[in-house]
Amino acid sequence: MSISNAPTTATPAGTASARQVVWQRRRAAFAGFCKEFSHHKAGMVGLIFLAVVIVAAALAPFIAPSRMLDVTQLLDSPRFAPPSWEHPLGTDHQGRELWVRMLWGAQVSLIVGFAATIMSMVIGTIMGIAAGHFTGWTGGLVMRIIDFFLVLPSLILAIVLSSVLSRGVLTIVIAIGLTSWAGTARVVRSQTLSVESRDYVERSRVLGAGHWHIIVKHLLPAVMPLVLANTTLTVGSAIISESTLSFLGLGDTTLQSWGTILKNAMDVSAATSGYWWYVLVPGIAIVLVVLAFTLVGRAVEQIVNPTLRSR
Template sequence: MSADTEEHGADAPGGDAGGANGAGGAPVSPRALARRRRAEALRRFAREYTRNRAGLVGLLALSAIVLLALFAPLLVDQAELTVTGAPGAAYEPPSAEFPLGTDNFGRSVLDLIIWGSRVSLTVGFLATVVSVVLGTLVGVTAGHFGASGGPAGRVVSSVLMRVTDWFLVLPTLVLAVALAAVLPRGTGTIIIAIGLTVWPATARLVRAQTLAVEARPFVERARALGGGHTHVMAWHVLPNVMPVVLAQTTLLVATSIIAESTLAFLGVGDPTTISWGGILEAARTAGAISSGIWWYMIPPGLAIAAVALSFTLCGRALESVINPRLREQR
């Protein structure tokens, strides 16, 4: 709930039936009133989200995949994921023992996919955190100083946005491959490479939202009362742009997972871990495409597509809840 909504909610005639008084006319503390309003806002959010069927489907599918990744150590014997501990023969087709067949070493493809979900989701989430934090910081700073920082602030805003534009025009995949090739190979490198290449879109979006928030009366009152730049950005601007950031986050996770899979498929991923992209790269190297070993190639690709689609459905549902115009178009 935005700050200006909270300010005017209590002043509206008959707007808050129990705003100042609780049951029996007892006075309610400001903290209790704030908690009540937050709880009501969450209930409204949940009601609007559950009306979006596509969003519910994406949320259920995503929850199932996340639970599968969390319980992977209980479902898969790690010893059977090694080359020497493979339980089957090479390239066995799908059967009752191996529902998705085996790879060129005799390992169960289903076990590889279940275990690979841990790395793919971890990289997707952490790379998104890096991207969203960097993009939000740049976007809020550029928007705030561009709107109320004076001549010096506009210079800071212009410099930040020119850097953002420079990253935007660079080919994202090429830049990520270059970073992953230069830095030491590992999961941390992949996270940094992806996070440093997909943040500009978030920065642009947050800056636009920040400019809209900066024009609202409650921000002007905060400045008139002596609020500094840090106070205004942290307590007035950032809470009002967080809904947009949250929606952007769900969309970026899908992008990050696809980027990790692409880097692994190109051979610049972490060779010591099992991920969906790594499975595809291993299948390509082993010649599964030319040999017609479809069960080695299709399942990891479908897993990547399913997670990306789930996050996209959740992100679109969040956008429709946040933006009333999108709700009207459903």
């Protein structure tokens, strides 16, 4: 009789131990991922460069106080001064140090890049899983929406949204995020269809698991590695889009960004007037940051994609 009462306390302990095993596996998988990533020299170079840029942007208020951007306090500063020991990256048409503007501009460019990418990844993941999991008219309707956004030129649509909405950083984030998710959705849908055909998903469905359980417990963990790899590649594209919109005058002119610096250089004809540093400095910064994100993204993609890893 005493033995029959023992199993009542076994379930919580078993549940706790199962959770511990899951977290141990996740920590082991993350440690393995970090170890493999450290062996990719190009990826590590890109990661170190991005870490330096992010730290410099975060410390911009301490390295270069905002008063260094106040033109009323720079009346004696030379305009269009070329790079020198006194002016490391030169000055602009208002006498502001270009390295100061680049530091503050890195904040806006990185914030927009990360925020727009997160928005794009969330929308793309949800739509991709929905298109791959649901059948019938629901899946067909979601797929037609994805195809519609794939056909539309994302940059043109972002320009239209930025023109209609009020100008600002949030507007640029919304414009980029709403127009760049379709590619991610197609990748997620392909992975979802592959996972749907596996035996453990079929067993869950036969045992009565609902849509929410299958999506959260099986589909989402399976597609997250591809989403992570695609995220690092999308950040670079988002930074280019932000620079393009700011260059076209659709950004917030009261904030510094690399695209705004390029627009100011165009307004004063810096390229044809011999002020080469005014154009090259922000242009090279955009190229290097996008290249760094691409190197990191390719390294992550090779780790999470068995086909690329075998090559």
